[in-house]
Amino acid sequence: xKTTLAFVCAAALSQVAFAQSVVNGDFSLEVPxxxxxxxxxxxxxxxxxxxxxxxxxxxxxxxxxDGGASATDPSISQTINGFVPGGLYRLTGDFASxxxxxxxxxxxxxxxxxxxxxxxxxxAGTLQEWRSFQVDFTAPDTGIVTIRxxxxxxxxxxxxxxxxxxxxxxxxxxTGAGLLGLSLLAMGRRRR
Ligand SMILES: [Ca+2]
Ligand SMILES: [Ca+2]
Ligand SMILES: [Ca+2]
Numbered sequence: 001x002k003t004t005l006a007f008v009c010a011a012a013l014s015q016v017a018f019a020q021s022v023v024n025g026d027f028s029l030e031v032p033x034x035x036x037x038x039x040x041x042x043x044x045x046x047x048x049x050x051x052x053x054x055x056x057x058x059x060x061x062x063x064x065x066d067g068g069a070s071a072t073d074p075s076i077s078q079t080i081n082g083f084v085p086g087g088l089y090r091l092t093g094d095f096a097s098x099x100x101x102x103x104x105x106x107x108x109x110x111x112x113x114x115x116x117x118x119x120x121x122x123x124a125g126t127l128q129e130w131r132s133f134q135v136d137f138t139a140p141d142t143g144i145v146t147i148r149x150x151x152x153x154x155x156x157x158x159x160x161x162x163x164x165x166x167x168x169x170x171x172x173x174x175t176g177a178g179l180l181g182l183s184l185l186a187m188g189r190r191r192r
Pocket of ligand 3: 065066067068152157158159
C-alpha cells in the first residue's frame with residue numbers, strides 16, 4: 001500500500017515538474033527569416049521582417065513581415081517533442097503590430113497555430129504596443145507539438161512582432177489529488 005501511494009505521488013509530481021521548454025523563446029539568439037536556426041523556422045519573411053537583436057520586450061524579438069500576399073503568410077514555427085500525451089499545457093507570449101508604413105491597421109491579422117490548427121487571432125492594435133496571448137491545449141498522443149505564429153493572415157499587409165514565447169504544464173485535478181495524497185502522507189509521517 002505504501003509503495004503504491006508513493007508511486008502515485010511520484011507520477012503526479014513528475015507531471016507537475018514536467019514543462020517542455022521553447023528553445024530561444026526570448027529570441028536572444030539570432031533566427032533566420034526563411035530557414036531553420038536556434039530553435040525556430042522562418043517562412044516568407046522579407047527584409048523588413050526577421051530577427052532583431054534589440055528593441056523587443058525586452059532584447060531580441062522577431063518581426064513577421066512580407067508584402068501582404070493573400071496566398072502566403074509570413075510565419076515562424078517550432079516543433080517541440082516530449083509532451084505527455086493528454087497532458088494540459090499553456091502557450092503564452094507577447095505580440096505587437098509593428099511596421100509604421102502599413103498604418104492604419106485593420107482586422108485580425110495575427111494568428112497562433114498549434115499542430116496546424118488556428119487557435120488564436122489577434123487584432124491589429126496600437127502600433128508597437130506589446131500585448132499578451134494565452135492558449136491552453138491538450139498534447140496529442142504523439143507527444144509532438146508544433147507551434148506557429150503568422151502575420152498578414154487576412155490578406156492585409158499588417159506585420160506583427162513576437163517575443164517571450166513559452167510553454168508550461170497546467171496542473172490537472174488528478175495531479176492536485178496526487179499532491180493532496182503526498183501532503184497527507186507527510187502529515188501521517190509527522191504524526192508518527
Ligand atoms: Ca526578447
Ligand atoms: Ca497573407
Ligand atoms: Ca507586411
